[in-house]
Amino acid sequence: LHAMNTVVAQLQRRFQDYLVSLYQQGFLDNQFTELRKLQDEGTPDFVAEVVSLFFDDCSKLINSMSRSLERPENVDFKQVDSGVHQLKGSSSSVGARRVKNVCISFKECCDVQNREGCLRCLQQVDYEYKMLKTKLQDLFNLEQQIVQAGGAIPQVNIN
Amino acid sequence: MGVVTESQFHVLAVDDSFFDRKMIERLLQKSSCQVTTVDSGSKALEFLGLRESNQSDDPNATSTSPEVEINLIITDYCMPGMTGYDLLKRVKQSAAFRSIPVVIMSSENIPARISRCLEEGAEEFFLKPVKLADLTKLKPHMMKTKLKKESENPAEEVEPEIEEEEESPVIEILTLHQELESEQQEPMLTNNKRKAMEEVISTEFVRLFVGMLLLMLLNRVGYSPNISHRELVEMAEHRKELEKMTKPVVDTLRSYQDLPPDKALAALAIEDKKRQFAAAEKYLEEVLQSALETSDE
Numbered sequence: 001l002h003a004m005n006t007v008v009a010q011l012q013r014r015f016q017d018y019l020v021s022l023y024q025q026g027f028l029d030n031q032f033t034e035l036r037k038l039q040d041e042g043t044p045d046f047v048a049e050v051v052s053l054f055f056d057d058c059s060k061l062i063n064s065m066s067r068s069l070e071r072p073e074n075v076d077f078k079q080v081d082s083g084v085h086q087l088k089g090s091s092s093s094v095g096a097r098r099v100k101n102v103c104i105s106f107k108e109c110c111d112v113q114n115r116e117g118c119l120r121c122l123q124q125v126d127y128e129y130k131m132l133k134t135k136l137q138d139l140f141n142l143e144q145q146i147v148q149a150g151g152a153i154p155q156v157n158i159n
Numbered sequence: 160m161g162v163v164t165e166s167q168f169h170v171l172a173v174d175d176s177f178f179d180r181k182m183i184e185r186l187l188q189k190s191s192c193q194v195t196t197v198d199s200g201s202k203a204l205e206f207l208g209l210r211e212s213n214q215s216d217d218p219n220a221t222s223t224s225p226e227v228e229i230n231l232i233i234t235d236y237c238m239p240g241m242t243g244y245d246l247l248k249r250v251k252q253s254a255a256f257r258s259i260p261v262v263i264m265s266s267e268n269i270p271a272r273i274s275r276c277l278e279e280g281a282e283e284f285f286l287k288p289v290k291l292a293d294l295t296k297l298k299p300h301m302m303k304t305k306l307k308k309e310s311e312n313p314a315e316e317v318e319p320e321i322e323e324e325e326e327s328p329v330i331e332i333l334t335l336h337q338e339l340e341s342e343q344q345e346p347m348l349t350n351n352k353r354k355a356m357e358e359v360i361s362t363e364f365v366r367l368f369v370g371m372l373l374l375m376l377l378n379r380v381g382y383s384p385n386i387s388h389r390e391l392v393e394m395a396e397h398r399k400e401l402e403k404m405t406k407p408v409v410d411t412l413r414s415y416q417d418l419p420p421d422k423a424l425a426a427l428a429i430e431d432k433k434r435q436f437a438a439a440e441k442y443l444e445e446v447l448q449s450a451l452e453t454s455d456e
Binding site: 031034037038040043046049050053054057085086088089090092093 | 176
């Protein structure tokens with residue numbers, strides 16, 4: 001029993017450190033904390049579900065924006081703008097700080113109809129969301145391990 | 160998750176984004192509200208029982224689902240077809256539903272948009288992403304409709320006239336008292352309302368000031384625009400009206416000069432509520448007095 005307790009404590013410690021590092025490195029912001037507040041015993045998968053929805057949205061929107069930007073002589077900036085708007089909204093709701101920041105630059109390129117700039121931003125958004133996806137997957141895995149070891153997910157306070 | 164009790168608040172949430180609907184639904188559930196989500200303004204009207212093309216002024220328009228009582232409508236601003244603003248207008252134009260508080264959400268901080276919505280009768284304007292703390296501010300608004308509905312169905316028919324008169328000021332005081340208490344506990348007007356107030360005051364003044372300044376400058380360079388005497392009089396009257404409107408606000412603000420702006424406006428809001436409270440108390444006194452007088456006869 002003692003051994004199990006140490007395992008749980010270790011896992012909890014790893015989880016906490018990892019989560020804090022994600023905030024410190026700017027992957028996540030305060031809104032992610034707000035999101036975690038919405039999860040409880042009745043809805044233990046809420047954060048994972050929302051985050052998964054978000055990544056699906058990213059993938060879909062990036063694809064459609066890519067198509068709109070494809071031919072230089074015929075760019076549908078309205079469509080791109082709409083996509084960026086949606087992405088900015090959902091990344092903001094989820095607390096995906098880096099993705100959101102790219103969206104801000106992306107919108108600026110779109111406003112002045114800068115195709116090259118848009119393509120660069122598109123690439124960056126793609127990179128950032130995939131990076132965040134991996135990081136959060138690691139985080140959720142740690143959570144799983146804690147639960148399986150019989151422990152509780154620690155409430156982490158971010159300063 | 161929880162037993163559905165009759166006293167729970169029921170909120171109608173409107174947003175065209177599936178993601179945002181999921182978020183607002185969870186936020187509301189976590190705030191102990193029952194939620195119905197729809198993806199458009201027209202579906203919201205349908206749910207309430209108002210058809211889009213219909214006579215919205217029909218005083219006899221009732222909900223098609225009378226057992227569903229909505230205590231609050233929260234809607235996104237930017238939606239294809241009917242915007243949140245359009246929905247707000249439709250609700251406020253309807254005799255049956257105008258008492259339902261409406262809250263607008265938007266991901267864009269556009270002061271003109273915010274003040275337009277507040278002017279049209281929106282209770283609050285939330286900037287997305289909406290937080291749990293934002294929703295606690297909605298409780299007093301939802302309380303009002305609940306209490307109002309309960310007062311509209313008096314248990315006894317005995318002397319309904321006097322009973323109704325005595326009940327509504329009490330209810331008004333109750334809700335005002337609650338609002339006052341919650342304001343004092345959390346001395347911060349919603350950021351958005353405060354911003355909207357500041358924006359309206361400043362843009363109106365700036366507009367007028369710039370207009371007059373321009374006139375002065377043009378006059379200096381010898382250009383006398385053809386402004387009729389009537390227009391000048393109107394401008395002067397408008398300025399006077401503005402001053403009258405904003406004088407109490409500016410006076411109180413000046414008296415709170417040393418306070419940081421947030422606290423100053425919060426103090427102003429508390430003053431305002433105290434005034435409303437005092438007025439409601441006075442009204443209640445008058446009603447009780449007249450009731451006493453008539454019973455003496």
